[in-house]
Amino acid sequence: MSDFYESDQALSEYLLFHYGDPDLQMPWTHGPLAATDFPVRCVETALDSYPLPADARALELGCAVGRAAFELSRSCARIIALDRSAAFIAAARRLQSHGRIDFTIPVEGPLTQRTTARTPVGSFPERIQFEVGDALHLPADLGTFDLVLAANLLDRLPDPVRFLSNVESLVKPEGRLLLTSPYTWLETYTPRPSWLCADGRRTSEVLHSLLPGFRLLRRVDLPFVIREHARKFQWSVAEATLWQRCSPA
Numbered sequence: 660m661s662d663f664y665e666s667d668q669a670l671s672e673y674l675l676f677h678y679g680d681p682d683l684q685m686p687w688t689h690g691p692l693a694a695t696d697f698p699v700r701c702v703e704t705a706l707d708s709y710p711l712p713a714d715a716r717a718l719e720l721g722c723a724v725g726r727a728a729f730e731l732s733r734s735c736a737r738i739i740a741l742d743r744s745a746a747f748i749a750a751a752r753r754l755q756s757h758g759r760i761d762f763t764i765p766v767e768g769p770l771t772q773r774t775t776a777r778t779p780v781g782s783f784p785e786r787i788q789f790e791v792g793d794a795l796h797l798p799a800d801l802g803t804f805d806l807v808l809a810a811n812l813l814d815r816l817p818d819p820v821r822f823l824s825n826v827e828s829l830v831k832p833e834g835r836l837l838l839t840s841p842y843t844w845l846e847t848y849t850p851r852p853s854w855l856c857a858d859g860r861r862t863s864e865v866l867h868s869l870l871p872g873f874r875l876l877r878r879v880d881l882p883f884v885i886r887e888h889a890r891k892f893q894w895s896v897a898e899a900t901l902w903q904r905c906s907p908a
């Protein structure tokens with residue numbers, strides 16, 4: 660299977676999804692205007708009323724082209740942002756070093772439009788370490804983090820249970836974990852027996868039993884929109900669950 664997240668189509672869609680002007684992400688006034696700027700809203704949800712220490716460390720797993728990591732850099736001293744896609748990480752690093760990337764988005768058939776992704780104003784690119792890596796095979800010496808963010812990653816993993824059982828070791832006691840997902844389970848990514856919705860239970864119910872070391876702080880619906888071309892858009896609603904790691908007894 661070729662990896663969609665290494666393709667030129669995915670790169671263009673995600674650069675627009677993360678950095679595009681909201682008017683370009685959703686140009687229709689009768690469309691879901693509240694669904695733009697998804698990575699920004701993820702970070703706002705994760706950091707809401709969170710008194711982070713000055714030396715706060717954050718880890719983002721499945722960061723794609725990096726917008727959430729740039730947003731986290733406003734509040735965190737160090738961010739490790741990792742994705743399995745070499746194409747996505749190359750783009751994130753280029754934004755980090757050059758401040759911009761020009762790219763093309765589809766309009767209709769062969770017609771395209773040039774646009775530019777820019778590093779968010781007021782962010783601190785030098786605080787971020789972008790790495791190609793696998794969330795299921797993380798280096799043993801990563802350490803622990805005040806915040807771990809995994810946005811729309813869970814339903815793209817071959818073994819989400821394994822991911823959830825490992826994630827506790829990455830979060831400091833009293834630290835936070837933000838998971839978001841539209842729970843679009845597909846056999847392309849996750850073998851059916853590993854889907855988290857089973858026996859009549861939906862994923863959000865199952866998550867509680869798979870994160871025994873955490874308490875749920877908040878649950879919120881986060882819509883997002885990915886533009887395919889000028890007249891076609893994927894509108895989805897991710898469920899965001901914000902968890903706090905319990906202190907050891």
Ligand SMILES: C[S@@+](CC[C@H](N)C(=O)[O-])C[C@H]1O[C@@H](n2cnc3c(N)ncnc32)[C@H](O)[C@@H]1O
Pocket residue numbers: 664698720721722723724741742743744747792793794795809810811812815816
């Ligand atoms: C649906 S996209 C979400 C990207 C981004 N977090 C967002 O919300 O826009 C899933 C991302 O997870 C990455 N990914 C898939 N499997 C992964 C794995 N095992 N480890 C790390 N990243 C992975 C993909 O390359 C892709 O960037």
